Amino acid sequence: MSRRLHSIPEYIAGIRAGNRVVLGQAITLVESARPEHQALAQEIIGQLLVAGSSASRSVNRPDDSVVPQNLTPKSVPGTQDNPQTTRIAITGAPGVGKSTFIEALGMYLVEQGEKVAVLAIDPTSSISKGSILGDKTRMERLSASDLAFIRPSPSGESLGGVARKTRETILLVEAAGYDTVLIETVGVGQSEIAVHSMTDVFLLLLLPGAGDELQGIKRGIVEMADILAVNKSDGDRVKSANQARAYYLNATHLLPPKDSGWTPRVLACSSQENVGISELWNTVKEYKNLTLANGFFMENRRRQAHYWLQEALDAGLKSAFFGDPAVQARLAELEPEVLAGRMSPFAAAAKVLGAFERREA
Amino acid sequence: MSRRLHSIPEYIAGIRAGNRVVLGQAITLVESARPEHQALAQEIIGQLLVAGSSASRSVNRPDDSVVPQNLTPKSVPGTQDNPQTTRIAITGAPGVGKSTFIEALGMYLVEQGEKVAVLAIDPTSSISKGSILGDKTRMERLSASDLAFIRPSPSGESLGGVARKTRETILLVEAAGYDTVLIETVGVGQSEIAVHSMTDVFLLLLLPGAGDELQGIKRGIVEMADILAVNKSDGDRVKSANQARAYYLNATHLLPPKDSGWTPRVLACSSQENVGISELWNTVKEYKNLTLANGFFMENRRRQAHYWLQEALDAGLKSAFFGDPAVQARLAELEPEVLAGRMSPFAAAAKVLGAFERREA
Numbered sequence: 176m177s178r179r180l181h182s183i184p185e186y187i188a189g190i191r192a193g194n195r196v197v198l199g200q201a202i203t204l205v206e207s208a209r210p211e212h213q214a215l216a217q218e219i220i221g222q223l224l225v226a227g228s229s230a231s232r233s234v235n236r237p238d239d240s241v242v243p244q245n246l247t248p249k250s251v252p253g254t255q256d257n258p259q260t261t262r263i264a265i266t267g268a269p270g271v272g273k274s275t276f277i278e279a280l281g282m283y284l285v286e287q288g289e290k291v292a293v294l295a296i297d298p299t300s301s302i303s304k305g306s307i308l309g310d311k312t313r314m315e316r317l318s319a320s321d322l323a324f325i326r327p328s329p330s331g332e333s334l335g336g337v338a339r340k341t342r343e344t345i346l347l348v349e350a351a352g353y354d355t356v357l358i359e360t361v362g363v364g365q366s367e368i369a370v371h372s373m374t375d376v377f378l379l380l381l382l383p384g385a386g387d388e389l390q391g392i393k394r395g396i397v398e399m400a401d402i403l404a405v406n407k408s409d410g411d412r413v414k415s416a417n418q419a420r421a422y423y424l425n426a427t428h429l430l431p432p433k434d435s436g437w438t439p440r441v442l443a444c445s446s447q448e449n450v451g452i453s454e455l456w457n458t459v460k461e462y463k464n465l466t467l468a469n470g471f472f473m474e475n476r477r478r479q480a481h482y483w484l485q486e487a488l489d490a491g492l493k494s495a496f497f498g499d500p501a502v503q504a505r506l507a508e509l510e511p512e513v514l515a516g517r518m519s520p521f522a523a524a525a526k527v528l529g530a531f532e533r534r535e536a
Numbered sequence: 537m538s539r540r541l542h543s544i545p546e547y548i549a550g551i552r553a554g555n556r557v558v559l560g561q562a563i564t565l566v567e568s569a570r571p572e573h574q575a576l577a578q579e580i581i582g583q584l585l586v587a588g589s590s591a592s593r594s595v596n597r598p599d600d601s602v603v604p605q606n607l608t609p610k611s612v613p614g615t616q617d618n619p620q621t622t623r624i625a626i627t628g629a630p631g632v633g634k635s636t637f638i639e640a641l642g643m644y645l646v647e648q649g650e651k652v653a654v655l656a657i658d659p660t661s662s663i664s665k666g667s668i669l670g671d672k673t674r675m676e677r678l679s680a681s682d683l684a685f686i687r688p689s690p691s692g693e694s695l696g697g698v699a700r701k702t703r704e705t706i707l708l709v710e711a712a713g714y715d716t717v718l719i720e721t722v723g724v725g726q727s728e729i730a731v732h733s734m735t736d737v738f739l740l741l742l743l744p745g746a747g748d749e750l751q752g753i754k755r756g757i758v759e760m761a762d763i764l765a766v767n768k769s770d771g772d773r774v775k776s777a778n779q780a781r782a783y784y785l786n787a788t789h790l791l792p793p794k795d796s797g798w799t800p801r802v803l804a805c806s807s808q809e810n811v812g813i814s815e816l817w818n819t820v821k822e823y824k825n826l827t828l829a830n831g832f833f834m835e836n837r838r839r840q841a842h843y844w845l846q847e848a849l850d851a852g853l854k855s856a857f858f859g860d861p862a863v864q865a866r867l868a869e870l871e872p873e874v875l876a877g878r879m880s881p882f883a884a885a886a887k888v889l890g891a892f893e894r895r896e897a
Contacts, residue, residue, distance in 0.1 A: 217880065217882060217883045217886060220880045220882075220883065221879060221880060221883045224877065224878055224879060224880060225878060225879075257877070339882070342881075343880065343882060346880060476877065477875045477876075480874045480875050480877065480881055481871075481874070481875060483881035483882070484871065484874050484881040484884055484885055486881075487881050487882045487884075487885030487886075488857075488885045488888060488889065489854075491885055491886065491889040492853055492854070492857055492889065492892075493850075493853070495889065495892075495893065496849070496853055510842075510845065513841045513842070513845050514838045514841050514842060515838075516585065516618070516837065516841065517585055517586060518582060518585060518586075519578065519581045519582060519585060519704065519707060520703075520841055520842075520844035520845040520847075520848050521578060521581075521700070521704060521844070521848045522578045522581065522582045523845055523848075524845055524848030524849045524852055525578060525848075525852065527849060528849065528852040528853065528856065531853075531856075532856065
């Protein structure tokens with residue numbers, strides 16, 4: 176980053192006041208590869224989580240309007256894993272119209288005075304230079320709204336890195352008062368699994384027509400979905416949209432019951448004609464009310480936090496190990512022996528691990 | 537182990553002489569959880585790999601008969617990843633008749649003077665007390681042969697642990713002159729993936745009839761197979777066996793070409809009537825000749841060695857980390873904070889990793 180860094184209290188105050196420039200700068204720290212930026216980002220997130228309270232959340236809406244909070248109960252005092260916020264995965268095969276759908280849903284929410292953040296997980300963005308969401312003109316109306324915050328996918332070498340950065344960014348945008356976070360995936364690779372590990376509700380968009388193969392939907396994705404919505408249900412596509420709805424209604428009935436106690440719903444909508452969007456949002460609210468009441472909502476957040484702790488430990492441990500000069504030297508010496516079959520992989524591993532144990536801390 | 541341990545030279549000499557009692561004792565060391573047994577096992581395997589030579593291989597056949605070695609070229613001097621040996625995965629759904637098939641194939645080989653070892657990967661064996669192969673009466677004739685060595689699956693808490701022990705045992709039985717190693721899986725869970733990572737050729741047994749679902753075959757298993765054999769092709773099952781063969785012949789034609797350059801074959805056999813066993817063995821030989829000639833055979837072994845090195849490093853690193861008292865203390869303190877949402881998983885991970893870095897080596 177070329178621009179001057181703020182002090183930590185400046186970041187905290189700026190984010191909690193809903194200052195979008197400061198929020199964007201903090202996210203840039205999260206996305207930075209430089210260790211000093213990473214440390215600063217961790218400090219900011221840490222202080223926001225500890226210092227934040229439900230009282231601070233209502234004042235940082237830019238328009239100071241009183242927004243009815245009938246969707247969710249107030250946050251539990253003393254914890255900042257706030258059930259007031261809703262993290263929504265939005266997935267679907269390329270061409271299903273995710274951007275126009277997000278614009279339609281986002282506009283519906285901001286028109287009711289809700290603050291909405293739109294994030295993305297796109298491990299291909301470093302190759303395609305951020306094709307997804309990189310161009311805000313794809314969500315022209317939403318990006319012009321004071322209540323919306325749109326951030327392109329972080330770039331990174333691996334899905335793991337990209338996903339981790341998005342997970343941290345969720346904490347920042349929530350601290351800035353964005354209570355609804357929409358997280359888009361590109362619909363290729365393993366990004367749906369990553370987004371599933373950081374969201375409260377999983378929305379799968381479908382095309383009119385029928386059958387997973389026609390839809391380009393990978394195995395396992397339908398099983399993850401809480402809400403399926405056949406998009407582009409307009410004009411002469413209404414009939415085939417209904418066919419798709421019937422097909423997936425049947426498919427979801429065949430799936431085993433979910434831990435959440437929720438039975439997946441299959442809806443139809445048209446982002447273009449703005450049809451079915453409010454019904455969809457009501458379904459999200461229904462899902463949330465059910466899972467808050469039966470305890471799954473917070474239990475799921477705890478599970479996700481546990482998962483990300485394990486992931487971060489694993490990544491950090493490997494990075495410390497393979498970055499260690501003694502390990503690198505011993506591995507360079509022994510790996511050829513293993514590959515030639517002159518040494519057992521397990522004996523070599525024991526020696527390399529020994530080099531790590533004896534290193535200078 | 538209650539019995540007295542041998543000295544390392546005694547183990548080496550015993551194994552290289554094909555002494556099955558000593559071989560069994562060495563495998564017990566591999567399977568032991570005690571660190572001193574593990575260290576001894578590693579030392580034995582290490583010395584066998586380095587000291588072994590192709591000259592030593594022909595003398596340790598118990599009957600000293602001259603066995604034609606037309607199947608494979610002599611081992612490359614200076615390496616003990618010996619292309620003379622053949623590691624064969626034998627998989628298939630429960631009820632397909634793996635044990636009777638292994639007995640039929642094993643008897644066919646020992647009748648030609650080949651030494652055959654039969655191992656297994658069964659992560660359920662610790663629960664079921666070694667149902668698979670545990671009872672040698674399931675292979676009564678083969679277990680009575682001087683040329684056969686049958687060892688039940690190691691038990692262990694995880695598939696990873698069981699697989700690792702089997703992978704090490706392969707090195708021991710090969711050092712004892714067992715040039716053909718058959719490795720059976722239980723056909724449930726992920727054991728096929730594990731066996732695929734340590735074998736040269738992957739054999740999938742099928743039942744007469746048709747369709748993956750009827751056969752209870754998991755996704756991805758057919759894709760791994762080099763040879764598919766419809767077992768129990770006898771009596772009034774010959775017709776439905778041929779149906780299954782046609783079905784899988786078609787299925788394999790739809791698969792992408794394999795790295796090995798080999799086109800999967802679909803055969804029919806009857807373990808009970810001893811039909812199709814020699815054809816099957818000829819197909820294994822064809823596979824081996826092709827992949828030795830095009831370089832895939834040894835390349836695949838190198839890839840597998842690399843995989844197991846990475847696995848062993850990963851397992852050892854995690855064990856050192858999570859076994860560290862400073863890590864345990866810090867994790868016990870911070871994990872509740874993460875689960876309650878008061879601390880970011882990434883900040884907590886950084887602190888726990890810091891505790892590991894600063895520990896007493």
